[in-house]
Amino acid sequence: MEFKLKIWRQKDARSQGRFVDYSITGVTGNMSFLEMLDYLNKTLIEKGDDPVAYEHDCREGICGSCALYINGRAHGPADEIATCEVRMRLFKDGETIVVEPWRAKSFPVIKDLIADRQALDKIMQAGGFISVNAGSAPEANSIPVSRESADDAFDAAICIGCGACVAACKNSSAMLFVAAKVSHLALLPQGRKEARKRALAMVAKMDELGFGSCTNTTACETECPKGISMTHIARLNREFLLSGFQT
Amino acid sequence: MSKLNAKIPEGPLADKWQNHRESIRLVSPANKTRLDVIVVGTGLSGASAASTLAELGYNVKSFCFQDSPRRAHSVAAQGGMNAAKNYKNDGDSVFRLFKDIIKGGDYRAREAYVYRAAQVSNLSIDQLVAAGVPFAREYSGYLDNRSFGGVQVSRTFYAKGQTGQQCLLGAYSGLIRQMARGKVTMYSRRDMLELVLVDGKARGIITRNLVTGELERHSAHAVVLATGGYSTIYYLSTLAVGSNASAAWSAHKKGAFFANPSFVQIHPTSVPQLNDYQAKLTLMSESLRNDGRIWVPKKKGDNRHPGEIPEDERDYYLERRYPAFGNLVPRDVASRAAKERCDAGYGVGETGLSVYLDFSQAIGKQGKDVIRSKYENLFDMYEKTTGENPYKEPMRIYPAGHYTMGGLWVDYNLMTTIPGLFSIGESNFSDHGANRLGAGSLMQCANDGYFILPVTIGDYLADDIRTPKIPVDIPEFEKAEKASMEKLQILMSVKGTQTVTSFHRRLGRIMWDLCGMVRNEKGLKDALQMVGKLKKEFWSDVRIPGTLYEVNQELEKAVRVADFFELGHLMCEDALAREESCGAHFREESQTPEGETKRIDSRFSYVSVWEYPTKGKHHILHKEALGFENVEIQERSYK
Numbered sequence: 001m002e003f004k005l006k007i008w009r010q011k012d013a014r015s016q017g018r019f020v021d022y023s024i025t026g027v028t029g030n031m032s033f034l035e036m037l038d039y040l041n042k043t044l045i046e047k048g049d050d051p052v053a054y055e056h057d058c059r060e061g062i063c064g065s066c067a068l069y070i071n072g073r074a075h076g077p078a079d080e081i082a083t084c085e086v087r088m089r090l091f092k093d094g095e096t097i098v099v100e101p102w103r104a105k106s107f108p109v110i111k112d113l114i115a116d117r118q119a120l121d122k123i124m125q126a127g128g129f130i131s132v133n134a135g136s137a138p139e140a141n142s143i144p145v146s147r148e149s150a151d152d153a154f155d156a157a158i159c160i161g162c163g164a165c166v167a168a169c170k171n172s173s174a175m176l177f178v179a180a181k182v183s184h185l186a187l188l189p190q191g192r193k194e195a196r197k198r199a200l201a202m203v204a205k206m207d208e209l210g211f212g213s214c215t216n217t218t219a220c221e222t223e224c225p226k227g228i229s230m231t232h233i234a235r236l237n238r239e240f241l242l243s244g245f246q247t
Numbered sequence: 248m249s250k251l252n253a254k255i256p257e258g259p260l261a262d263k264w265q266n267h268r269e270s271i272r273l274v275s276p277a278n279k280t281r282l283d284v285i286v287v288g289t290g291l292s293g294a295s296a297a298s299t300l301a302e303l304g305y306n307v308k309s310f311c312f313q314d315s316p317r318r319a320h321s322v323a324a325q326g327g328m329n330a331a332k333n334y335k336n337d338g339d340s341v342f343r344l345f346k347d348i349i350k351g352g353d354y355r356a357r358e359a360y361v362y363r364a365a366q367v368s369n370l371s372i373d374q375l376v377a378a379g380v381p382f383a384r385e386y387s388g389y390l391d392n393r394s395f396g397g398v399q400v401s402r403t404f405y406a407k408g409q410t411g412q413q414c415l416l417g418a419y420s421g422l423i424r425q426m427a428r429g430k431v432t433m434y435s436r437r438d439m440l441e442l443v444l445v446d447g448k449a450r451g452i453i454t455r456n457l458v459t460g461e462l463e464r465h466s467a468h469a470v471v472l473a474t475g476g477y478s479t480i481y482y483l484s485t486l487a488v489g490s491n492a493s494a495a496w497s498a499h500k501k502g503a504f505f506a507n508p509s510f511v512q513i514h515p516t517s518v519p520q521l522n523d524y525q526a527k528l529t530l531m532s533e534s535l536r537n538d539g540r541i542w543v544p545k546k547k548g549d550n551r552h553p554g555e556i557p558e559d560e561r562d563y564y565l566e567r568r569y570p571a572f573g574n575l576v577p578r579d580v581a582s583r584a585a586k587e588r589c590d591a592g593y594g595v596g597e598t599g600l601s602v603y604l605d606f607s608q609a610i611g612k613q614g615k616d617v618i619r620s621k622y623e624n625l626f627d628m629y630e631k632t633t634g635e636n637p638y639k640e641p642m643r644i645y646p647a648g649h650y651t652m653g654g655l656w657v658d659y660n661l662m663t664t665i666p667g668l669f670s671i672g673e674s675n676f677s678d679h680g681a682n683r684l685g686a687g688s689l690m691q692c693a694n695d696g697y698f699i700l701p702v703t704i705g706d707y708l709a710d711d712i713r714t715p716k717i718p719v720d721i722p723e724f725e726k727a728e729k730a731s732m733e734k735l736q737i738l739m740s741v742k743g744t745q746t747v748t749s750f751h752r753r754l755g756r757i758m759w760d761l762c763g764m765v766r767n768e769k770g771l772k773d774a775l776q777m778v779g780k781l782k783k784e785f786w787s788d789v790r791i792p793g794t795l796y797e798v799n800q801e802l803e804k805a806v807r808v809a810d811f812f813e814l815g816h817l818m819c820e821d822a823l824a825r826e827e828s829c830g831a832h833f834r835e836e837s838q839t840p841e842g843e844t845k846r847i848d849s850r851f852s853y854v855s856v857w858e859y860p861t862k863g864k865h866h867i868l869h870k871e872a873l874g875f876e877n878v879e880i881q882e883r884s885y886k
Contacts (some may be wrong), residue, residue: 012797030521030634038748039524045746045792045801053798055314057487059527060628062412063318085631110458111798118435121315125427129420130379134299134697137370137377141334144388145381154381154406157413158624161317184379191379 001027001088004096005040007052010109013116017109019098029089033076034059034066036088054113059084061225064160067167068113069100074164074223082162082225102167106174106210117163119209120177126205127198128181130191149187156184158226165220165228171212176220178202179236180228186239196243199236251504251856251871254658255359260877261341264363267659268702272709279304282708283467283716285452287439287494289316289422291324291415291689292672293473295696298421301430303701308465309422310434310454312489312803317419320475320487321692324411325532325625326395327403328375328689330368335392339400341365346878348687351397351577352652352680353830353846353883355507355854358875359659364678364694371693372404378417382406395685396533397577397885403686408532408625414689418696437463438803439494440731442470442501442668443724449498449668450717451724453731457803460796462731464724466717468708469667471700472498476651476673478511480811480818481763482755484648485517485530491807492814495655495674503663504856504869506656506676508814509822512683512831513764514649515581518632518642519601528647529632531604532625533685536574538609538618539642541565541581543593543602553595553603553641564588572885579682579831579844580885582646586764587842589645596643605641646764650688652679652831653821656856656871660703661695667707671695676854681830735795738805743788747804750785754778754808754815762819767835771823775816782812817857817866824868827851830883848880 002025010017024040031039034056041051057065066083070076076086091097099113107115145153157180165176182199185191191198207213214233221230256267274282282305286297289311297309311319331344344365349356376382376390382404383391392401406413425431436457443451443466451466477492478484499505516536518529542561549556564584566573576584585602594600610618615638619626626637633643654677655663655670662669672692679687761774785808793799828837828844829851837845853870860866 028522031524032526035522035524035526038526042746042748045790046744048792050792051801053800057313057318057489058320058323059488060323060529061631062409063313063320063322063487064315065313065318080627081631085628087631087634089634114798117314121317121423121426121433124420125423129424130377131424132374132377132421133302134295134374134421134701137373140332140373140376141389143376145384146388147384147386150381150384153379154413157379157381157406157416158409160412161315184381188379188381190377 001029001093003027003091003094006096006098008100009052009112012111013108027088029087031088032059032084033070033086033088034084052113053111056084061085062160064162067102067115067117067162067164069102069167071098074102074168075225079222080225080227082160102163104166104172106172107163107166119211120161120163120174122209123174123178123202123205124181127194127201130185131194143189145188153184153187156180156187156228156232159228160226162225164223164225166211168219168223169212170217170219171215173214174206174211175214175233175236176224176228176230178206179232182239183232183235186235195239199239200243203240251869252658253357253871254660255357256659260358260362263359264366271703271706274705274708274712276304278712280306282306282711283308284469284471284704285310285465285467286471286473287452288319288473288475288674289419290319290321290473290475290672291411291418291692292696293319294415294418294422295693296471296473296671296700297431298418298425299697299701300704301425301428307425307431308434308467309431310437310439312436312438312457314435316422316433316435317416319415320490321415321689322412323487323530324414324689325408325530326534327393327405327410327686328372328414328693329395329402329686330372330404330690331365331402332369332372334390335401337400339402343400344368344402347398348678348684349680349878350883351684352682353844354680354848354852354875354880355829355873356678356680357873358877361678363699364691367694367698368690370698371690374697375414375417375693378420380406380413380417393534393537394575396536396575396581397572397684405534408534408622411689414693438806440497440806441727442498443727444501444665445717445721445723448666451719453727458798460799462728464719464728466719466724468711468714468717469669469704471669471671472655472674473671473696474674476654477814478648478651480755480815481648481759482752483520483525483528485514485528488526491810493807493810495670496810496814498655498663498665498668500859501665502859503665503668504656504858505653505817506854506856507653507821508857509762509818509825510652510681510830510832511648512578512650512652513582513646515578515585515646516604516644517647518629519596519598519645521633529628530647530649531629531642531644533578535604535622535625538621539574539604539606540608541574541602541604543588543595547592553605562593569885576885577682577684582764583833585646601643601645603641604644606637607641610638648759648763650683652677652681652683656854660706661700662707669700669704671700681832735802735806738789738802738809739791739795741786741789741791743790745788745790747789747791747801747808750781750789751804751808751811753781754811757781758815758818762822765833765835766822768823771819774819778812778815778819785809785812820866821855821857825851825855844883
């Protein structure tokens with residue numbers, strides 16, 4: 001297969017970026033998208049050019065490092081998939097592929113396709129935890145959790161923190177990211193005690209860091225590589241409202 | 248040999264840890280707040296250690312090369328985490344878990360160390376549940392367990408096929424809580440380049456800021472390495488692409504002994520290689536072997552579609568060879584058996600380098616929904632990778648480099664041979680002897696990070712309560728920074744023609760072929776020559792574009808690969824010196840008539856502990872003798 005690539009190149013945070021065109025041949029359908037980029041980089045390095053910088057690590061869709069906007073979609077052309085899981089067989093031979101970093105005010109570009117997502121860690125610091133020190137945990141089976149709650153909590157807890165929800169949202173809102181954590185912990189008896197405080201603190205931090213507000217466009221749910229549902233946003237709103245009544 | 252004091256406490260096996268905790272020195276709460284600790288790596292062991300140390304009052308500096316500590320590679324562990332809770336009432340106990348690990352490791356691990364791991368495992372499960380890890384539940388609301396390879400009880404706690412992710416995020420949540428309190432300062436996007444010693448003690452590290460390229464000096468009263476494993480030395484492995492040995496190797500070069508470097512676990516069930524540019528191999532959890540049956544056609548080169556091969560023309564070779572354990576034999580056994588069938592010409596798929604892992608019978612008996620509820624994400628991952636639907640046709644799998652049992656030598660306090668330098672999780676030579684049982688890695692990481700290191704480090708730091716903050720403007724830091732810079736400059740100045748990755752691929756191939764699943768004397772001697780030659784070629788012809796002071800991913804890779812050449816050399820030397828087979832280390836010269844591993848206890852019942860040569864060229868081998876007083880040493884049989 002062969003492709004035309006339009007890739008965002010940007011020297012560093014301070015420089016202006018631009019799209020650069022490349023063509024690539026000899027791609028096979030079972031190559032991953034990132035392996036295709038590796039192959040491109042090999043040819044660039046051998047020619048004496050600078051390779052395209054992008055983030056990746058586990059390459060099996062679980063670490064959340066990879067974060068490319070491909071042909072106008074976060075993580076590319078398929079649903080419930082991270083960039084590293086995208087295979088070239090998903091593209092038409094000869095197609096032009098546009099590759100960009102996440103675009104959001106809270107995610108400044110560091111170089112080429114690498115955006116700085118530290119803001120997500122800062123939101124988590126505001127309350128994305130249960131305040132339990134090592135040593136003070138009770139015996140594990142002394143906290144029964146209904147299977148239903150455990151499964152629902154798991155469905156929220158599988159967020160990989162990639163930020164696709166923010167990148168896909170026209171408001172650059174991190175609501176789905178926050179909701180997934182609030183929901184995961186609120187559904188478990190261990191996390192209930194701090195649930196309302198947590199919701200309030202994480203939403204406040206999200207606002208402070210310049211993420212937009214949620215207008216229910218559902219773009220986040222569509223692009224989430226783990227298929228996390230917007231019903232978690234409803235649960236977040238409930239915790240948030242209740243916390244307001246309480247204080 | 249004087250340096251090798253494992254400091255195993257006196258007393259009966261079951262009391263050692265308790266006695267030790269009650270007799271080692273403590274640091275008072277007020278004094279803890281005056282002491283700094285560096286923790287490198289934010290996987291399950293690093294994150295749990297950093298948060299727990301901070302909870303105790305120490306000032307922690309935490310480092311990772313990723314953009315966020317939540318991405319460390321523990322996140323990818325799939326199947327589960329062991330603990331000796333005996334929730335299934337199937338005869339499990341601390342002693343049985345201990346015995347299983349010792350046997351699984353083929354009698355090449357320390358009894359006291361392993362027994363402690365089994366004891367602490369129950370606390371680790373309690374802690375992670377309290378932190379909000381959504382482990383699988385029964386309908387009653389109590390925790391569910393499943394079985395894993397190499398054992399006959401069900402003691403594995405799991406969260407579908409994402410147990411590592413959930414455990415890591417549990418530890419990460421503790422870490423960010425301490426970051427919010429200001430007790431942990433997080434340094435992400437940093438590579439550790441050098442360990443800094445002051446008066447022979449570990450007092451700091453030199454890091455490269457991976458965004459600006461600047462070198463930085465960080466000091467502390469003690470340094471903890473939680474930097475994971477190194478099977479990325481094979482280039483293709485199940486590990487994250489960024490996993491590397493450089494932090495551990497820099498410590499080794501400063502005097503930390505390295506133990507059992509050649510003990511590498513080759514995982515039996517990974518998706519086979521699909522193309523020449525492949526960057527990694529995708530693991531399919533061992534838990535799949537609970538319901539999947541492994542087979543190849545009985546006829547050589549049978550290229551019919553698997554569904555068209557009738558039952559009596561299939562060779563379920565694990566069930567045939569190992570009737571007692573069947574598909575649930577330990578990883579090393581399953582890997583070699585797959586290689587044996589493929590090498591003999593019975594492998595399937597385009598390259599003949601894969602075997603079937605078949606769920607049709609399990610789906611028939613239990614229904615698709617039950618199988619989906621157990622393995623959904625794994626089946627999805629397989630389909631995304633290969634384009635084939637494992638609900639309809641069998642998976643194709645092949646062994647891949649996975650976990651390194653070898654690592655930095657540590658004593659009972661988890662301290663290396665350098666005073667003040669500790670190593671936890673996969674980066675130490677661990678509880679696992681010559682082969683790790685499934686679901687033992689998360690267990691060890693959580694044990695080390697939450698419950699062992701935070702206690703034992705006090706015994707060392709008790710001497711430091713009057714030591715003020717370690718300054719970084721002293722000659723030791725200056726010298727280390729200069730050495731780091733020189734290494735980077737030399738790499739940049741080669742300006743050759745070949746990419747770093749092309750060297751890494753070639754090194755990986757040599758190591759995989761000659762120091763992988765099967766080893767022999769001639770192959771290892773050849774490998775030593777070949778690695779040496781390739782290393783020379785690397786230093787004279789590698790091309791690293793860009794500059795030092797920017798994001799330079801090729802330079803990051805080059806530093807790691809440069810260290811892999813040296814580590815690869817040591818792995819081959821270690822494999823050569825151990826003229827026996829044990830666990831994952833299979834020397835062709837030492838096998839039973841049935842082709843199983845043959846240990847030679849009379850000559851090799853020791854840990855191989857390697858000292859970096861300060862003078863001369865060759866590593867020095869020290870031997871830590873292993874004694875077994877509480878288990879009967881047997882031939883390790885799973886028949």
